[in-house]
Amino acid sequence: GAVVSQHPSRVICKSGTSVKIECRSLDFQATTMFWYRQFPKQSLMLMATSNEGSKATYEQGVEKDKFLINHASLTLSTLTVTSAHPEDSSFYICSAPVGQGPYEQYFGPGTRLTVT
Amino acid sequence: GENVEQHPSTLSVQEGDSAVIKCTYSDSASNYFPWYKQELGKRPQLIIDIRSNVGEKKDQRIAVTLNKTAKHFSLHITETQPEDSAVYFCAATRYGQNFVFGPGTRLSVLP
Numbered sequence: 526g527a528v529v530s531q532h533p534s535r536v537i538c539k540s541g542t543s544v545k546i547e548c549r550s551l552d553f554q555a556t557t558m559f560w561y562r563q564f565p566k567q568s569l570m571l572m573a574t575s576n577e578g579s580k581a582t583y584e585q586g587v588e589k590d591k592f593l594i595n596h597a598s599l600t601l602s603t604l605t606v607t608s609a610h611p612e613d614s615s616f617y618i619c620s621a622p623v624g625q626g627p628y629e630q631y632f633g634p635g636t637r638l639t640v641t
Numbered sequence: 642g643e644n645v646e647q648h649p650s651t652l653s654v655q656e657g658d659s660a661v662i663k664c665t666y667s668d669s670a671s672n673y674f675p676w677y678k679q680e681l682g683k684r685p686q687l688i689i690d691i692r693s694n695v696g697e698k699k700d701q702r703i704a705v706t707l708n709k710t711a712k713h714f715s716l717h718i719t720e721t722q723p724e725d726s727a728v729y730f731c732a733a734t735r736y737g738q739n740f741v742f743g744p745g746t747r748l749s750v751l752p
Contacts, residue, residue, distance in 0.1 A: 559740065568730060568742045569685065618684060620740075628673045628737030632684040 528552055529621050531633035538609055538640055546604045546636045548575075548619030554599035555621035559630070560592075563616040575602040575619075609640040643668040645733050647743030654721050655751050662746045664731035665713040671733040674707060674714045678727045679745075685730060689716070721750045 528551040538544050548558055556577045561569040573594055574582040581594035593605040606613055616637050620630040644667040654660050666674075672693040677685035691698045691705045691714065698705050702721075707714040718725055731743040 568744045570742075571740060574738070616682075622737050628734060629675070629687060629690065630737075630740065632677075632686070634684045635682075637682075 529619065529631045529633040531619055531636050533636060534634060535637045536639070538638070540610055540640055541608055543605055543607045544609055544638060546606070546617055546619075546638075548602045548604070548621075548633050550600045550621050550631075553621075553623060555602075556599060557622060558596060558602040559620045559622075560594065560602075560604050561618045561620065563618060563635075565616075569618065572604075575604075577602075606638065609638070611640045614638055614640045643671060643733055643735075643739070643741040645731060645741050645743040647731055647746055649746060650744065651747045651749070653749045653751060656721060656723060658721055660716075660718045660721050660725070660748055660750075662716045662729055662731070662748070663713060664715070664733075664743050665711075666733040666741075667712065668733065668735065669709075669712065670735050673734050673737060674705070675732050675734075676703075676705060676716045677730045677732065677742075679730060680727045688729075718748075721748075723750050723752050726750045 530549045532547045558575040560572045563569050572587045575594045575596040577596045583589045596602045616635050618635040619633045647664045675690035678688045679685040689703050689705050691707050702719045704717040728745045728747050730745050732740045734740045
């Protein structure tokens, strides 16, 4: 089946620094990828839709200058958390849809970000 | 936009009993409704899904029913096992875009 990878799986950074998270589709091409944030014991909240070759679409309330998304190729999307603060600590998960019919998404394993 | 509610938030059942989780959605144009199982610290995994042109779908011990008129869909797990313990999320989407997830149900299957 389709596989989505994420790197790193865990990252700890100091407040004020930037962190880049990579999301890769390993055996299929993804013109669209989705980025979610999940706080402890809460649901997945869609942050933005990453589009290959064009600007990402951000959900209401998500700062596009703080969460930079780049979809440089058909297999790679990156999320950069700029000037991270402790409140940005969360579990970030990407996903990619497979095919047009069933709309099934494959999720990456997630990245746990801790900002100290 | 779409809003998805999910109940109950926690559910405890005895091993071998059935578990039912219900979700409601607000956007009548949503046409795909997946259910995900997420274990602690892991990625969500699709366990079953249903499209708006189908009323029921079953896969072994798991089934999903959809009532388009009432805008609700339910997950049914029969003969529950301890390994079914996890957090379950429903979601709704229109053509695979802008997935909106329910708040989740923590299922505990007691041996």
